[in-house]
Amino acid sequence: MSGHSTYQPTTAFGKWFDDRLPLYxxxxxxxxxxxxxxxxxxxxxxxxxxxxxxxxxxxxxxxxxxxxxxxxxxxxxxxxxxxxxxxxxxxxxxxxxxxxxxxxxxxxxxxxxxxxxxxxxxxxxxxxxxxxxxxxxxxxxxxxxxxxxxxxxxxxxxxxxxxxxxxxxxxxxxxxxxxxxxxxxxxxxxxxxxxxxxxxxxxxxxxxxxxxxxxxxxxxxxxxxxxxxxxxxxxxxxxxxxxxxxxxxxxxxxxxxxxxxxxxxxxxxxxxxxxxxxxxxxxxxVPEWYFLPFYAILRAVDFNIGIPFTDIVLIDSKLGGVLAMFSAIAVLFVVPWLDTSEVRSANYRPMYKIFFWLFAANAVFLGYLGSRPAEGIWIPLMKLTTFWYFFHFLIIMPLLGWFEKPLPRPASITDAVLAKHPDGDGSGGGTSQLEGAAAAPQSKG
Ligand code: HEM
The missing domain is CATH 1.20.810.10 (Cytochrome Bc1 Complex; Chain C)
Incomplete structure (x- = not known):
């Protein structure tokens, strides 16, 4: 797809075809x-x-x-x-x-x-x-x-x-x-x-x-x-x-x-x-299980949003719920810009790792709440978990980049592999295959 190709057709027909449509x-x-x-x-x-x-x-x-x-x-x-x-x-x-x-x-x-x-x-x-x-x-x-x-x-x-x-x-x-x-x-x-x-x-x-x-x-x-x-x-x-x-x-x-x-x-x-x-x-x-977290977010907004001390309603509860639900998906689009950390993997981000698992547990709990009727104790729980969902993306992710002290990262992938398997020779085991791979396009980095 990118970079130069290592493919060599081995038959005359293969070469003929490749010159016309390099599908293979x-x-x-x-x-x-x-x-x-x-x-x-x-x-x-x-x-x-x-x-x-x-x-x-x-x-x-x-x-x-x-x-x-x-x-x-x-x-x-x-x-x-x-x-x-x-x-x-x-x-x-x-x-x-x-x-x-x-x-x-x-x-x-x-x-x-x-x-x-x-x-x-x-x-x-x-x-x-x-x-x-x-x-x-x-x-x-x-x-x-x-x-x-x-x-x-x-x-x-x-x-x-x-x-x-x-x-x-x-x-x-x-x-x-x-x-x-x-x-x-x-x-x-x-x-x-x-x-x-x-x-x-x-x-x-x-x-x-x-x-x-x-x-x-x-x-x-x-x-x-x-x-x-x-x-x-x-x-x-x-x-x-x-x-x-x-x-x-x-x-x-x-x-x-x-x-x-x-x-x-x-x-x-x-x-x-x-x-x-x-x-x-x-x-x-109730919707299918895979929609349940969003169904909980939809029903968490059961109040009108208006101008305080007046009767003016700007966003009624129905529109508020729908907006919250769509925002829960929309926020995913901007995740690359919400995360301000320079470190990519959670393996070297001790605080993000904790918040990641908290977020995952919260998402599963949201799913459970989505299957519950919107009454009694379930309503405040829906509100709390919805709040945490957005808090994670909009507040924790941007702030962690500044506050978190990441762990030292390996200098290269090979270093990390050898640190785990000190007996390895770093060749990956398939020398001839490796040469083919090395000649092919590599990821930027
Ligand atoms: C029909 C659905 C999808 C298909 C067939 C698909 C296919 C793939 C494949 C084949 C890879 C490379 C192998 C891997 O890393 O697992 C990949 C990587 C990736 N996919 Fe998807 N994907 C789908 C949905 C999604 C969704 C919903 C997201 C995010 C919201 C996503 C985000 C990514 C990312 C960020 C990578 C790069 C992973 C990395 O290198 O760290 N994909 N996808």
Whole structure:
């Protein structure tokens, strides 16, 4: 992708083809000879896992779409007919539904890895922003997909989420009507959600290409946070990273398969086995687990914001909640500029490390609170955790850069590896492979 290529076609046809369309060269330079830091740990395998999950969701989704009818009187029945009458239809549906959850498990690990190792810092800001964009599109896709089986939670979830848009001053109602295709959730809504649910994964795939392109320009970080400095610091992507990624992938698939075959409904909601009924509101409308932290933030704002000592309301509680929820995602876009520390990896940032784990625990607790009704003790807890969420990004991150005294960092990746394994000779074990990697483009640093 960047730098000069080491690919040499070995056959006459290979050379002929390469002179006209260097496709194999692109693949070779990106996934074979591409040099990666030699100390990547398991948390760096989740990007590859995410790629597989995206493909898995697209393939299963396309087959399900062959049996699905996006029509309000038939949406529910067509899904259930598929699970009963189509060969492996039930597995297919479980695979797609559980797959959505697993996709989010992987993306949350991937994001938290980035936050821990400071992956978002210069020069990887665009790489990070593209990631946040992917995450946003994933959420939109998952939300619209959940509406398609047209069960009770699909219907009422759509009702709740689309009503957020009507909180926007002046244009809110119009925006909501466009989204729904009418005044209420109905057949037109189902149709456009189906259309968009089919489209968005391909947009995600397009952004993933940019994401990986940007990654190949800047190079990967590594647990030390120290940039690549010499050919000793890197190993070729194949076989080292490919084998490690493949091993992690197999472990991930085993967990995924366990859920698909033994507990496919565990992550879903029982109410979605009841057909949508516009006249019967479920007692608790809860979104899927991966939206719960944001649902807690939405409901934490139950007060109007106005001019003190007057009755003038500037932001009512509904708009306030929606703003807080969208800000919780928007703040991720500016993380590269909120973190003022010069040190990248939390391994050498003793204070940030503590705050990172506090933030992670707070995020999990927010998720739990999102599943609780907005009453009693849960409301002040939602407020406290929402406060901490923003406090972490807006106050702690910028201030730590000034106050924290980082630990001494290794001079290079090789130094860090040898400090851990003093018996190693620093060659990485594959001399001939290494030479190939050394000649290939290296990360800047
Ligand atoms: C479909 C979703 C995604 C796919 C397929 C994907 C793919 C990848 C791949 C293959 C890598 C390199 C391997 C690795 O470091 O794990 C990577 C790295 C990275 N991704 Fe993603 N990603 C996705 C979503 C995201 C999201 C949501 C974010 C952040 C909000 C993000 C931020 C990053 C960053 C900052 C790196 C560089 C890591 C480093 O070198 O330290 N990605 N991604």
């Amino acid at each position: 060269r692109l693949v070779h330079d990106s996934f074979v000879s591409y040099p990666v830091p030699r100390n990547l740990n398991t948390f760096y395998t989740f990007g590859g896992i995410l790629m597989l999950m995206l493909v898995s969701q697209i393939v299963t989704g396309i087959v399900i779409a062959m049996h699905y009818t996006p029509e309000a009187t038939m949406g529910f029945d067509s899904v259930h007919a598929m699970t009963r009458d189509v060969a492996y239809g039930d597995t297919l549906q479980d695979w797609h539904a559980v797959g959505a959850s697993m996709f989010f498990v992987a993306v949350y690990i991937h994001i938290f890895r980035g936050l821990y190792y400071g992956s978002y810092k210069a020069p990887r800001e665009i790489l990070w922003i593209l990631g946040v964009l992917i995450y946003l599109l994933m959420m939109a896709t998952a939300f619209m997909g959940y509406v398609l089986p047209w069960g009770q939670m699909s219907y009422w979830g759509a009702q709740v989420i689309t009503s957020f848009f009507s909180a926007i001053p002046l244009v809110g109602e119009t925006v909501r009507e466009y989204l729904l295709g009418g005044y209420a959730v109905g057949n037109a809504t189902l149709n456009r959600f189906f259309s968009l649910h089919y489209l968005l994964p391909f947009m995600i795939a397009g952004i993933v290409v940019l994401h990986v392109w940007s990654l190949h320009v800047t190079g990967q970080t590594n647990p030390t946070g120290v940039e690549v400095k010499s050919k000793q610091d890197v190993i070729p992507f194949t076989p080292y990273a490919t084998v490690k990624d493949a091993f992690a992938l197999v472990c991930f698939i085993i967990v995924f398969a366990y859920f698909v075959f033994y507990m496919p409904d565990y992550l879903g909601h029982a109410d979605n086995y009841i057909p949508a009924d516009p006249l019967k509101t479920p007692p608790h409308i």
